[in-house]
Amino acid sequence: MNRTRSLFTALAAVLLGLVAGAIFMALTGADPFKGYSFLFRGGLMNLERIGNTLASATTLVLTGLSVAFAFRTGLFSIGAAGQMLIGGLVATALGLSLELSKPLMLFVMLLGAALGGALWASIPGYLKAKFNVHEVVSTIMMNWLAYWVVYYSIPAYFKGTFLETESRRIPEYASLRVDWLSDLFKGSYINLGLILAIGATAIIALILNRTTLGYELKAVGFNRHAAEYAGIDVSRNIIMALGISGALAGLAGATFYAGYSVNMQIGVLPAAGLDGIAVALLGANSPWGVFASAVFFGILHSGKGFMNAMTDIPPEIGDTIIATIIYFAATSVLFVRFYDFLRRKFKKEA
DSSP: OHHHHHHHHHHHHHHHHHHHHHHHHHHTTOOHHHHHHHHHHHHHSSHHHHHHHHHHHHHHHHHHHHHHHHHHTTOOOOOHHHHHHHHHHHHHHHHHHOOOOHHHHHHHHHHHHHHHHHHHHHHHHHHHHHHOOOHHHHHHHHHHHHHHHHHHHHHHHSBOSSOTTBBOOOOGGGOSOOHHHHHHTTTOSOOTHHHHHHHHHHHHHHHHHHSHHHHHHHHHHHOHHHHHHTTOOHHHHHHHHHHHHHHHHHHHHHHIIIIISSSOBSSOOOHHHHHHHHHHHHTTTOHHHHHHHHHHHHHHHHHHHHHHHHSSOOTHHHHHHHHHHHHHHHTHHHHHHHHHHHHHHHHHHO
């Protein structure tokens, strides 16, 4: 029943967001049906665009899982952007400093990115567990610390050939892009990160729903004091929860900077880190719900540029649609109450 309720809530948020987007298009004098036709065609019209949509969704899956995992364990972490930066920096540093066979290189880079993100997130976890410092405040601060670490490190140690604001290009043996996958999707940006995202989704679903660790983490999230009374080590679980969340965001950084992109730039806090909150909300913090939500947002991100190119609808309309969907997803309690009202009404009539 909870799954049905979550699905109803997500579909209601998407539908209302699309309706609001249609109203915005109409107010600009554009044809909403034509706009949405090009928006979705832009993300799905051929194999190349489908590949680009999946490439955009890859990072969102991992940041969405990062946020959702923290939510499911009672923690509101908004530090995925900083953890992405640290994971991306570690992956970039290893990719530019080592020369190994591609399989070994990718393993080392992904492991380093996961550990970097996990350690970065564990600092707010420790502060929360030991001193009850609210994770919203500490993760925001860690985002900006990561921003400045990258801002200093790239020009100092990995400066590009022409610009100080970006790193050298990731070599082929350190890139998550592979010819067979790119050729399969007609030269799109799709990369091995998609396989990693699918695997991470399955593993997180297994941890949360089928393991003792997942039970303990959720128990701490539901009621910290009751969990402590039951003999669960609350401090350890808080640190571990944010550590796992950070590892997922670190992997997102690796897939973005060594897969979707070809180098790392300074002065940018990755939007995918904050978009992960929206993905988690729309996916109802369910691992597979997050995956589906990320693919949907990937379609919107990939299609809005095509919509703008083929019509006079500004690309900001696409961002407005996304923002409206997020708003409705965040107010999901209203949909839950409406769903429960309909359910009670139909039961009475039956």
